[in-house]
Each structure stands twice: as structure tokens, then as C-alpha cells.
Amino acid sequence: xxxxxxxxxxxxxMQALNDVSFHAEKGELFGIIxxxxxxxxxxxxxxxxxxxxxxxxxxINNRSIFTDYMEIRKNIGYMPGRFALYQDLTVEENLNFFxxxxxxxxxxxYHLVKGIYSHIAPFKNRKAGKLSGGMKQKLALSxxxxxxxxxxxxxxxxxxxxxxxxxxxxxxxxxxxNIGITIIVSTPYMDEASRCDRIALIKNGVFIDVDTxxxxxNNFNQTLIALKADNMxxxxxxxxxxxxxxxxxxxxxxxxxxxxxxxYINDINNQLKSLNHKNIEIYxxxxxxxxxxxxxx
Amino acid sequence: xxxxxxxxxxxxxxxxxxxxxxxxxxPLVMMIVFPLATNRQVQDITxxxxxxxxxxxxxxxxxxxxxxGYFILSDYSSNYxxxxxxxxxxxAYIILEIEKGFEKxxxxxxxxxxxxxxxxxxxFKGSVGASYLSNIxxxxxxxxxxxxxxxxxxxAINIIPLNEFNQTLNYKNFMIPAIMVMLVTMITCFLxxxxxxxxxxxxxxxxxxxxxxxxxxxxxxxxxxxxIMGIIVFTICIIIAKFLYHLDAKxxxxxxYIFTLVYVFVSSGLGLIISNYSYSMQQAMFVMFFxxxxxxxxxxxxxxxxxxPEWGQAIAAFNPLKYYGHAVRSIYLKGAVFSDxxxxxxxxxxxxxxxxxxxxxxxxxxx
Numbered sequence: 001x002x003x004x005x006x007x008x009x010x011x012x013x014m015q016a017l018n019d020v021s022f023h024a025e026k027g028e029l030f031g032i033i034x035x036x037x038x039x040x041x042x043x044x045x046x047x048x049x050x051x052x053x054x055x056x057x058x059x060i061n062n063r064s065i066f067t068d069y070m071e072i073r074k075n076i077g078y079m080p081g082r083f084a085l086y087q088d089l090t091v092e093e094n095l096n097f098f099x100x101x102x103x104x105x106x107x108x109x110y111h112l113v114k115g116i117y118s119h120i121a122p123f124k125n126r127k128a129g130k131l132s133g134g135m136k137q138k139l140a141l142s143x144x145x146x147x148x149x150x151x152x153x154x155x156x157x158x159x160x161x162x163x164x165x166x167x168x169x170x171x172x173x174x175x176x177x178n179i180g181i182t183i184i185v186s187t188p189y190m191d192e193a194s195r196c197d198r199i200a201l202i203k204n205g206v207f208i209d210v211d212t213x214x215x216x217x218n219n220f221n222q223t224l225i226a227l228k229a230d231n232m233x234x235x236x237x238x239x240x241x242x243x244x245x246x247x248x249x250x251x252x253x254x255x256x257x258x259x260x261x262x263x264y265i266n267d268i269n270n271q272l273k274s275l276n277h278k279n280i281e282i283y284x285x286x287x288x289x290x291x292x293x294x295x296x297x
Numbered sequence: 298x299x300x301x302x303x304x305x306x307x308x309x310x311x312x313x314x315x316x317x318x319x320x321x322x323x324p325l326v327m328m329i330v331f332p333l334a335t336n337r338q339v340q341d342i343t344x345x346x347x348x349x350x351x352x353x354x355x356x357x358x359x360x361x362x363x364x365x366g367y368f369i370l371s372d373y374s375s376n377y378x379x380x381x382x383x384x385x386x387x388x389a390y391i392i393l394e395i396e397k398g399f400e401k402x403x404x405x406x407x408x409x410x411x412x413x414x415x416x417x418x419x420x421f422k423g424s425v426g427a428s429y430l431s432n433i434x435x436x437x438x439x440x441x442x443x444x445x446x447x448x449x450x451x452x453a454i455n456i457i458p459l460n461e462f463n464q465t466l467n468y469k470n471f472m473i474p475a476i477m478v479m480l481v482t483m484i485t486c487f488l489x490x491x492x493x494x495x496x497x498x499x500x501x502x503x504x505x506x507x508x509x510x511x512x513x514x515x516x517x518x519x520x521x522x523x524x525i526m527g528i529i530v531f532t533i534c535i536i537i538a539k540f541l542y543h544l545d546a547k548x549x550x551x552x553x554y555i556f557t558l559v560y561v562f563v564s565s566g567l568g569l570i571i572s573n574y575s576y577s578m579q580q581a582m583f584v585m586f587f588x589x590x591x592x593x594x595x596x597x598x599x600x601x602x603x604x605x606p607e608w609g610q611a612i613a614a615f616n617p618l619k620y621y622g623h624a625v626r627s628i629y630l631k632g633a634v635f636s637d638x639x640x641x642x643x644x645x646x647x648x649x650x651x652x653x654x655x656x657x658x659x660x661x662x663x664x
Contacts (some may be wrong), residue, residue: 048507070509078507084500088309100301141341 031196077144087129102147120202183254190290302518345389352400489566547632566652
């Protein structure tokens with residue numbers, strides 16, 4: 001459904017995307033995961049025909065972004081990272097407007113947005129600018145959906161949204177996926193990666209991995225340990241000095257470290273004890289996507 | 298498609314708490330306040346008189362001056378330096394000194410001297426005041442000639458000035474057409490440009506760009522509402538000019554509208570080019586003021602282009618407002634119709650085409 005082949009794009013001397021390729025099937029929920037500045041938005045702008053790439057091509061349902069962009073625009077829904085609806089129009093007027101520019105009506109496709117729009121329908125006469133963040137998000141999704149797109153592009157839809165609304169939002173995406181809409185979604189939150197069918201990890205404009213979240217974790221063929229002690233700041237410094245530790249990084253209240261084998265755990269413990277660390281805890285853990293992401297650099 | 302976009306545009310415009318009122322208030326204020334406030338008619342010039350003669354003739358002359366309606370007598374000074382003091386204080390603007398023996402010299406020798414000194418800080422007021430004063434004195438000297446029946450001193454040439462097209466030299470009649478064209482420029486250049494840039498700034502432009510809405514249609518949906526508003530404002534101005542200032546377009550309303558209709562495309566074309574290169578409202582606003590200042594000052598509106606140095610005239614030749622302003626003023630004051638001004642109309646047409654082509658090119662380039 002969405003075929004991205006060898007896309008490169010540079011802005012002046014800054015290489016925003018470098019030889020990026022992936023392929024998403026119909027009805028797939030595909031996640032593009034990476035921190036701010038990794039090139040996610042540039043990739044979205046290329047896929048949605050807003051920016052022309054320097055190299056490579058994108059096919060959306062076998063339509064090229066170079067020649068059939070008008071056809072593509074009729075059949076995709078795009079929700080940019082920033083709320084981009086008319087704040088001085090009401091909720092209903094916004095939805096109506098976007099339905100009419102796609103030559104359709106709210107009634108015709110109401111079944112598609114019903115689950116989402118019903119949350120904000122009580123506020124349909126309120127100006128879009130006066131909605132809360134979560135409601136704005138729902139309205140934007142409704143407007144992106146109202147013309148029954150084949151593919152939905154969501155650029156960081158959950159950034160700046162509270163945890164409850166985030167969960168709600170992902171549930172809505174599942175409903176849409178289940179009626180056969182292909183969804184390409186980007187997020188800087190690694191914990192959301194597991195909710196996608198497949199993900200691409202993007203770093204500095206390069207895809208470092210494209211796979212299902214399970215496979216990415218399974219392919220992490222290193223031993224990961226978590227460390228804790230009283231003086232965490234000193235601990236990180238000392239851990240990084242240990243010869244057995246290949247990589248260490250702060251992870252919430254713990255330090256995650258990559259080692260070659262479980263056998264080193266005792267050795268590391270002793271070394272840290274000799275450096276006067278108190279209440280040392282070291283245990284083996286299974287990796288999360290974030291560990292894979294950080295390790296892969 | 299265009300219908301929905303226009304509908305949205307008007308909805309947003311009417312919903313704005315300021316804009317619809319502003320479109321009415323702006324022409325009202327500019328048309329009612331400015332012509333009255335920015336009056337350049339010279340009258341009520343204060344005059345200080347130094348009468349060294351104090352004779353019947355000198356009294357007659359002073360009476361003639363004070364009853365002319367142009368001058369207000371501020372004081373009689375005993376000598377020139379006292380008079381100069383009252384000029385310095387700001388009480389008087391012009392000094393008339395009548396020589397001692399004024400009457401005697403006229404009767405005996407047939408001529409006498411007076412001195413006019415004018416404050417030239419305001420060049421216009423000073424020189425016009427002095428020339429009014431010398432006209433009055435000249436009139437009086439003609440009267441005296443008749444009265445005293447001097448032979449062979451009557452002037453061979455008698456000048457009768459007649460101000461064609463604006464008989465009463467009414468400065469308002471000169472300024473009203475200028476204010477009208479300034480208003481049309483501001484509304485049709487500023488409003489669509491700022492509207493487009495604000496959609497860019499808010500990101501809604503991007504959302505529209507991923508819909509099947511054609512770029513051309515989108516731009517058209519931005520232009521049409523403000524072209525209509527430009528015409529409405531122009532109409533309000535015509536009505537105010539007629540009923541408040543009794544100024545009729547001698548060349549006919551139709552000619553005015555034909556020129557305005559062509560000009561709004563010139564003005565909005567310029568605005569579109571600016572919007573294509575603007576990434577923020579601040580930038581657009583600043584660049585637009587820059588161009589509008591050039592348009593306003595390098596045209597006929599305030600200073601006649603013919604008075605400019607050659608290089609200034611060369612710049613003005615590329616100013617569409619010069620042609621439009623000239624046309625509207627000619628239609629109002631001279632009774633020109635558009636067939637008299639076909640040259641201006643053609644030039645404006647060329648401006649409209651060229652600017653809009655440039656707008657399309659710069660739009661594509663910034664894609």
C-alpha cells in the first residue's frame with residue numbers, strides 16, 4: 001500500500017533523510033519511532049506530497065508522488081504534528097469544510113468517524129481553538145478521516161497529550177486498522193512502539209531497523225542488566241569505566257548496561273563495591289524497544 | 298470547490314471581531330477626517346503691519362488687506378524689529394512695512410515702496426501668503442492709478458488667473474481622489490497577503506495542500522473576498538465624496554470602476570508576490586509597508602511627479618499607483634473618461650498581467 005524506496009532529502013548541508021526504504025501493507029499499523037530531529041516529519045511531508053525528495057520514490061497504492069500526486073491527495077488523510085485546523089471555525093464547521101473540499105459530506109462517511117467524533121459532538125458549536133488538547137486531536141483525526149482515505153498519515157499524534165488520552169487514541173487507531181485503513185504513525189515515545197504491527201527505528205535520517213516490535217526485541221542478542229545504588233550519578237560514571245560493560249545509559253531510576261554474558265555480573269558487583277558504592281543491586285532484565293534503540297547507535 | 302472555500306473565507310472574516318468593522322471605519326475616517334484635517338488652503342495668515350506713514354492711503358491699504366479674508370491683523374508694530382519679535386513669538390506670520398512718506402511719494406512721484414517679509418519655515422504658507430499680499434497691493438495700486446488718473450503708467454498686460462479643473466483651488470478636491478486610491482491599495486494588497494501568510498503561520502495551509510484543492514483555486518478564494526471589499530470601500534468613498542464634499546466624478550462613475558477593477562489585480566498581484574516570500578506576519582507586514590510607502594510617495598498623490606528630479610521620475614514610471622492615481626484624479630477633476638486615459642489603462646493592464654505572472658512563478662518556486 002505504501003512503498004517508500006531509497007528516499008533521501010537534504011536541506012542545505014543538513015542530510016535530513018538518507019536512503020530510507022520501507023513497505024507497509026494494507027491494513028497495517030506502521031510506526032516510525034525516533035527522537036525529535038530524526039527526520040520523521042520530513043519523511044511524512046514527502047509521503048504526503050508536500051515535499052519533493054532529492055532521491056528515491058514513494059508509491060501510495062501504486063500511485064507515484066511525482067506524477068499522481070493529485071490522485072494521492074484525494075485518497076490519503078494527513079494529520080500534521082501541529083494542530084492545523086481553523087481555530088476560528090467551530091468543530092462542526094471544520095469537519096464540514098474538510099468533507100466538502102474532498103467532495104463528500106459528513107453524512108456519507110459518518111460511520112468512519114462516529115467512534116471518534118461522538119466524543120466531541122457535544123461541543124460541535126464550540127470554536128476549534130477553544131477545545132482542549134485531547135479534543136483537538138480527536139477533531140483533527142476526524143477531519144483527516146472524513147473522506148474515507150486509504151492511508152492515514154499521523155505525524156506525532158500523541159505528543160503533548162495526557163496518558164489517558166494517549167491510550168484512548170491508540171484504541172481508536174486499532175478500530176480504524178480493523179476496518180482496513182492503512183496507518184502510518186510516528187512517535188517519539190518508545191513505549192508506544194509495541195502497539196504497532198511493525199516499526200521502523202529512525203535515527204539521524206537513517207532507518208536503523210524495520211521489523212515487528214517482538215522481532216526487534218528478540219534480535220537483541222546481548223545481555224542487558226539493570227543497576228542501582230545509593231549514589232546513582234557516581235554509579236553511572238564508574239559503570240562506564242568497567243571493562244566488561246559495552247554500553248551504559250540512565251533509564252528511569254536505573255542504569256541499563258549491555259554486557260556479553262551473565263558471568264560478568266558478580267565481577268562488576270565486586271568492582272563497584274571496591275569503589276565504595278552502597279546498596280548495589282544488579283539483575284538481568286529483558287530489553288525494551290528503547291534499549292534496542294539506544295544500543296543500536 | 299471555490300464555493301466552499303469562499304464560504305469559509307467569508308465566515309472567518311465576518312466572525313472576526315475587528316475586521317468587518319474596520320472595513321467600514323477605515324474609509325469613513327480617512328474620507329471624513331483627513332481631507333478636513335490635512336488642509337493646505339492658506340488662509341487666516343496673521344500679519345503684523347509697520348505703518349511708518351499713517352496716512353489716508355496707507356490706512357486704505359491696510360483696510361483692503363484685512364478685509365480680504367486671507368489675513369488677520371495681529372498687531373501694529375512701531376518698527377520692523379518689534380514686528381519681527383511678534384513673528385518670533387508666533388503671533389504673526391508675515392510683516393508688511395509701509396515706508397514713511399508713502400502717500401506723498403505716490404502723489405508726487407507716482408510710486409512708493411512697501412516691504413513684505415514672510416516666515417518661510419513653512420515654504421508653502423510663506424510663499425503663498427506673500428504672493429496673496431502682493432496681489433492685494435497690486436490691486437490697490439491699480440485702483441490708485443485710476444483714481445489719480447496717471448497717464449501712460451497703466452500696465453500693458455493685465456493678468457487674470459483662472460484655475461482650470463479646480464476653480465476654487467480647493468485642496469480637498471485634490472486630496473480626496475488620492476485618499477480613495479490609497480484605501481483601495483491598502484485593502485486589496487494588505488488583506489489577502491496577510492490572510493495567506495497567517496494560514497502559512499498557523500499550518501492550515503499545509504493541511505489544505507494535502508487536499509485536492511487546487512493551488513490556483515485556493516489563491517482565488519483569498520483574492521475574491523478582498524477584491525469585493527476593495528470595490529465596496531471604493532463605493533463608500535464615492536458616496537462620501539458626493540454627499541459630504543459635493544465632489545462628483547466628472548468623467549463618470551463607470552470610468553472610475555473600470556480603472557479600479559484593473560488596479561485591484563495589480564495591487565493584489567504585488568501582495569501575492571510578497572506573501573510567497575513571507576514566512577511570518579511580521580515580515581510580510583514590514584515588507585508591505587516598505588512597498589506601500591514607495592507606491593504612495595513616488596506617485597502623484599502628494600507631490601506631482603513632474604516636480605521630481607529625473608531619476609525620481611524614472612522610479613515613478615514603474616509605480617502603478619502613479620497611473621491609477623492620475624486616472625482617478627483626472628476623472629474626478631478634469632472629467633476624463635477612460636477613452637481619454639487609454640494609455641494609463643493599458644499600462645495598468647500590463648502591470649496586472651506581469652505582477653500576477655511573477656506571483657505564479659514565485660509561488661511555484663517556493664513549493
